Amino acid sequence: GAGVLGAGPAAAAGPDPNIVPVPDWTKTLGPGVNVNPYGKPSKFEKDVVRREVTWLTASSESSVSFTPLYALDGVITPNGLCFVRHHGGEAEIDPDKYRFMIHGMVEKELVFTLEDIKRMPGRVNRAYFLECAANSGMEWRGAQLNGCQFTHGMIHNVFYTGVPLRAFLDIAGVKPKGKWVLAEGADAAAMTRSIPIEKALDDCLVAFAMNGEALRPEQGYPVRLVVPGWEGNMWIKWLRRIKVGDQPWQQREETSKYTDLLADGRSRRFTFIMDAKSVVTSPSPQAPLRQKGPNVLTGIAWSGRGTIRRVDVSLDGGRNWTTARIEGPAYPMAMTRFYLDFDWAGQELMVQSRAMDDTGYVQPTKTELRAVRGTNSIYHNNGIQTWLVRSNGETENVEVG
Amino acid sequence: GAGVLGAGPAAAAGPDPNIVPVPDWTKTLGPGVNVNPYGKPSKFEKDVVRREVTWLTASSESSVSFTPLYALDGVITPNGLCFVRHHGGEAEIDPDKYRFMIHGMVEKELVFTLEDIKRMPGRVNRAYFLECAANSGMEWRGAQLNGCQFTHGMIHNVFYTGVPLRAFLDIAGVKPKGKWVLAEGADAAAMTRSIPIEKALDDCLVAFAMNGEALRPEQGYPVRLVVPGWEGNMWIKWLRRIKVGDQPWQQREETSKYTDLLADGRSRRFTFIMDAKSVVTSPSPQAPLRQKGPNVLTGIAWSGRGTIRRVDVSLDGGRNWTTARIEGPAYPMAMTRFYLDFDWAGQELMVQSRAMDDTGYVQPTKTELRAVRGTNSIYHNNGIQTWLVRSNGETENVEVG
Amino acid sequence: APEVKGAPARAGAQEKPEVEKASMEKGKPQQAANVPAGAPPAPAAKAIALGRPALPEEIAAWNIDVRPDGEGLPEGKGSVKEGETLFLHSCAVCHGEFGEGAGRWPVLAGGQGTLKSDRPEKTIGSFWPYASTVFDYVHRAMPFGNSQSLTPDQTYAIVAYLLNLNDLVPEDYVLSKENFPKVALPNQANFYEDDRETTEKAFWKKEPCMTDCSGEVHVTARAQILNVTPEGDAPKGNLE
Amino acid sequence: APEVKGAPARAGAQEKPEVEKASMEKGKPQQAANVPAGAPPAPAAKAIALGRPALPEEIAAWNIDVRPDGEGLPEGKGSVKEGETLFLHSCAVCHGEFGEGAGRWPVLAGGQGTLKSDRPEKTIGSFWPYASTVFDYVHRAMPFGNSQSLTPDQTYAIVAYLLNLNDLVPEDYVLSKENFPKVALPNQANFYEDDRETTEKAFWKKEPCMTDCSGEVHVTARAQILNVTPEGDAPKGNLE
Ligand code: HEC
Ligand code: HEC
Ligand SMILES: [Ca+2]
Ligand SMILES: [Ca+2]
Ligand SMILES: [Ca+2]
Ligand SMILES: [Ca+2]
Ligand SMILES: [Ca+2]
Ligand SMILES: [Ca+2]
Ligand SMILES: [Co+2]
Numbered sequence A, B: 001g002a003g004v005l006g007a008g009p010a011a012a013a014g015p016d017p018n019i020v021p022v023p024d025w026t027k028t029l030g031p032g033v034n035v036n037p038y039g040k041p042s043k044f045e046k047d048v049v050r051r052e053v054t055w056l057t058a059s060s061e062s063s064v065s066f067t068p069l070y071a072l073d074g075v076i077t078p079n080g081l082c083f084v085r086h087h088g089g090e091a092e093i094d095p096d097k098y099r100f101m102i103h104g105m106v107e108k109e110l111v112f113t114l115e116d117i118k119r120m121p122g123r124v125n126r127a128y129f130l131e132c133a134a135n136s137g138m139e140w141r142g143a144q145l146n147g148c149q150f151t152h153g154m155i156h157n158v159f160y161t162g163v164p165l166r167a168f169l170d171i172a173g174v175k176p177k178g179k180w181v182l183a184e185g186a187d188a189a190a191m192t193r194s195i196p197i198e199k200a201l202d203d204c205l206v207a208f209a210m211n212g213e214a215l216r217p218e219q220g221y222p223v224r225l226v227v228p229g230w231e232g233n234m235w236i237k238w239l240r241r242i243k244v245g246d247q248p249w250q251q252r253e254e255t256s257k258y259t260d261l262l263a264d265g266r267s268r269r270f271t272f273i274m275d276a277k278s279v280v281t282s283p284s285p286q287a288p289l290r291q292k293g294p295n296v297l298t299g300i301a302w303s304g305r306g307t308i309r310r311v312d313v314s315l316d317g318g319r320n321w322t323t324a325r326i327e328g329p330a331y332p333m334a335m336t337r338f339y340l341d342f343d344w345a346g347q348e349l350m351v352q353s354r355a356m357d358d359t360g361y362v363q364p365t366k367t368e369l370r371a372v373r374g375t376n377s378i379y380h381n382n383g384i385q386t387w388l389v390r391s392n393g394e395t396e397n398v399e400v401g
Numbered sequence C, D: 001a002p003e004v005k006g007a008p009a010r011a012g013a014q015e016k017p018e019v020e021k022a023s024m025e026k027g028k029p030q031q032a033a034n035v036p037a038g039a040p041p042a043p044a045a046k047a048i049a050l051g052r053p054a055l056p057e058e059i060a061a062w063n064i065d066v067r068p069d070g071e072g073l074p075e076g077k078g079s080v081k082e083g084e085t086l087f088l089h090s091c092a093v094c095h096g097e098f099g100e101g102a103g104r105w106p107v108l109a110g111g112q113g114t115l116k117s118d119r120p121e122k123t124i125g126s127f128w129p130y131a132s133t134v135f136d137y138v139h140r141a142m143p144f145g146n147s148q149s150l151t152p153d154q155t156y157a158i159v160a161y162l163l164n165l166n167d168l169v170p171e172d173y174v175l176s177k178e179n180f181p182k183v184a185l186p187n188q189a190n191f192y193e194d195d196r197e198t199t200e201k202a203f204w205k206k207e208p209c210m211t212d213c214s215g216e217v218h219v220t221a222r223a224q225i226l227n228v229t230p231e232g233d234a235p236k237g238n239l240e
């Protein structure tokens, strides 16, 4: 490919035409304060969008569009760029017609309106990552997609507002035999997952707002389930029903899918927790290096088991590591941001990041992971990613050994 | 006005038509995963938008559109709903043509590109509120506007990504006589403010991202100044220039405007810090009470002097107070969210909230404030707000005594 | 005064944690987070007057899940033959006449013996642990675009046909609520609970290597798809 | 290996603060925030090779600010008479022929003696502390929609006219870089530094009243504007 490397800093030959004369935007009025009552990104950022990989699935109603991680920074994922995974398209629900049912092994079987949910005591605000268990699933056999948007873009990190699921279960009164709950969506897939009662009573939320505003339609408007640290498929969107029972339901998404086929032909089920993982988002194939000299490497790290305690970065394919700077909040089961400021002389780099959480779990290499799991798992690929930065700055998804 | 009170919870007469038969959205496919590559709110939330009060100003290019606080929750303000204050319209800047200059009393006078800024070491992520000093300015003489969007909607709270201004000043090398900086925007107002060097070297940021993505155009794309805890007018958008000098510049926005005229005809200048303040966002005139029984009161609190330590709520016009629950992160100089769960029997309420920060500052009543400042100040009105909730749930902006 | 709940006694009185005191020092361009308010208030002693009783008809309308032990199965029955007719009419366009899958639509039959291979084919017969899931899912979500349109009898018939396509029941089989629990799928025994905390214990390492952790490192594989927005005749994806 | 900066030694090694240990307990639906990484790394000993020298022509193009002590004033001059012509041509449509303001556009002259009244009129003559601000702002931002279009001479002339409209210089006055520092505005002495921490010390209260804090409370005033989206013939706003 053609080189992407710029000329680098140098004294200007003459006055910069972007300074002299004064640019037009400093001389004439721009658009007024309310041209967009609901604002949108700059036209110069038009490429920063979710992208679908159309060959991955047979239909867009059961597919995924990926978060452009390479262009994002900080810890919050903007609502408009949170990755989308549907199994029957987006349910468009009039909030006045929304109903939420709790039944099964409870003392009182109940129906709630959205207003009821918003009137429940104990509302909370919490930031959590949501990662699809199939994130990086295309990479089990080897480097395949050139861009962290596609290799790692099934994750977002959002501040949720909602009510602990426990509050509803408490009102309904879980019977002693109630050991699992089934959460069900109101979409055309009527998406269902079985969740152990301990988790349901622990930190799950019945959420109606994200990043300060109502849930987005593609994220379950008006109500979704939040299942901190656990695989995204369980975070039922358009939540319509919670049923309490004494055993799991063995639904399609916990048998045919979201089970992990190992090399010996056997399969792990109920692999709910998302292990510690990280990825360098820049440089990456969609965000090549453009200048020699000072550069900022950045990426994200997260763990479903707790809080990210440390992220190490290697520029030589894992031979030597430097601890990166975690910057901004590091909440349990939330995405953290890390930086490494470095000088680049134009040599080839093999960039990797390695996350550690506060349980002591260290993100494994792909080799370590394959040694235990083989390459047929599809789900839960949290192996260390390598980006090859060429001397012209171009960056490619590779594997090393 | 007509009553807004609903019928309240009751056993359904027959099966709810929103449950039986199963709604259409559970039976037929909805839109695919990427109908909106950059997503937007539900069509049912179309009224949750910024609003302009057209009679406030002569032109929309120097005006304000207000954040719909009554409809928001949590601590983050979505980028699309952050209030907008322009003085010459929105500058539309091609990021490749963007330049940032540092000059004046420095060792080296320098020009940076946007790429340069993004390559600077020391990038950080921080959440801060930005409040216009004129927020609640229309309320000095008495209750005027019916809605917290208009009385308090010149505030937003955002996670910024950027580089400490100090890093640039360090590269340039501030000369010993440099005691102030002038920050200047590239818009048609070439907006300028003088900032003491201590603040510039302390916590100001040269920010290029908000809530995870590039700055929005109306918030200064590609680069704005972040001046934590200080009045919003100083957070120069479309930042083009920092000049170091030995005294303030006495610009129009720090003499004719953003000075506080007191009752004795004298004026305070350089009133930079935004004092502790809070407001109940629901119930409020745009978010009346709709049901008797359990209800959730919520609001926001912030202080430019530090961290919100406590918020008290009164339902009887300030006679008796209850400490509310602060929920979600409470960072210094950032907006916090509070809740009070209460039962409403349908009686008239006079709702107030009172913020305290960790310096011990307690948000004053409007009477206390007017006793010191008179009613001509325009800026820095942080008095306690009262909402009158009538027995039909309708809510009005009032003053009490 | 109205009854007020949920104001934890400790709020306000709470000592400021050390962490934050440090972070509040003047002149530090940093920002500390405080301790969140903690667990939501314990449910009020008095029951919360929210939600209304669900009516039996309402529960029946939404309570569609079916479990391996047969819980949730409706009355009814259907034959492989009836199922074939229904399948050819409503399903084969996507899944193929014999469940072999058309284009990229899911394969439903075959694949036995492939689970250890390089390209496992995971079907009802080769992979799924429980027949109840077929009933539940077909009624819940199929035909794609017309969910919950099949009657119990139709669903029994289609499931019977799918079992037959996977060589699990004979051509003259009639599936019903009564004989359903007898249908066992061959791969059931090969599922076991998540055991990562024991089988992957090696991933918990106190001190991962920082320096000279390996010999020379070489690129062993490169991305197959070079365009960041893949299009055209690409390989069949493995996102399931 | 490339030179790597900015990895503070304490990261990772840092003891976990008490606050967070508590918050990590299992079974608590809460979330702690950790200590942010702290102050950005101290600037590298080696100078950071970013930014390029600003050229004199570039600084000159943007360095437009003017201070009360005259710093930043360009060479030039202009008379009240010239200013009047320019003002009537480029400014009066919004600000009125005599600076009295058209419609809701800003008033620039008059208002002397109103600052203690109920409706203070804050103009250059009645309120502004420094004439340099008029020069700076008119050149920087006026005429509205055509910023930085005025030459130095034109700006001197317009400022002279505005001073004359405010009875501060005679009709035959010619303003120039040289005599500018002599122009003093009458309200300058009435500005003083922010003193809230002393004059409003009463707002720092250790224990605000919680119970029976007042006698009976009554509504004393109601919102004047009842529509949440005000429109129509509303009062002139006081957002400045
Ligand atoms: C228009 C295309 C289409 C039609 C018609 C259709 N299906 Fe499907 N089917 C799909 C898609 C797409 C999926 C995968 C959905 C997902 O992953 O969320 C699927 C999944 C399935 C699965 C689960 C496959 C697995 O491995 O988990 C079964 C079983 C199934 N269909 C049976 C049927 C039956 C029975 C019918 C007819 C009554 C039918 N389908 C009609 C498209 C179709
Ligand atoms: C099209 C309308 C328009 C024209 C023409 C115009 N102005 Fe203005 N002027 C404004 C507006 C609007 C503001 C306030 C801008 C703001 O608040 O950001 C303003 C503000 C001012 C102010 C500051 C007022 C204050 O109290 O702070 C001065 C001085 C001024 N104009 C002078 C001029 C001069 C001199 C000209 C002609 C060279 C001019 N204006 C032409 C609209 C206009
Ligand atoms: Ca323009
Ligand atoms: Ca998923
Ligand atoms: Ca539909
Ligand atoms: Ca402002
Ligand atoms: Ca392509
Ligand atoms: Ca109206
Ligand atoms: Co799993």
Ligand SMILES: [Co+2]
Pocket (backbone or CB within 6 Å): B133, B231, B258, B259, B270, B271, B272, B273, B379, B380
């Ligand atoms: Co001020």
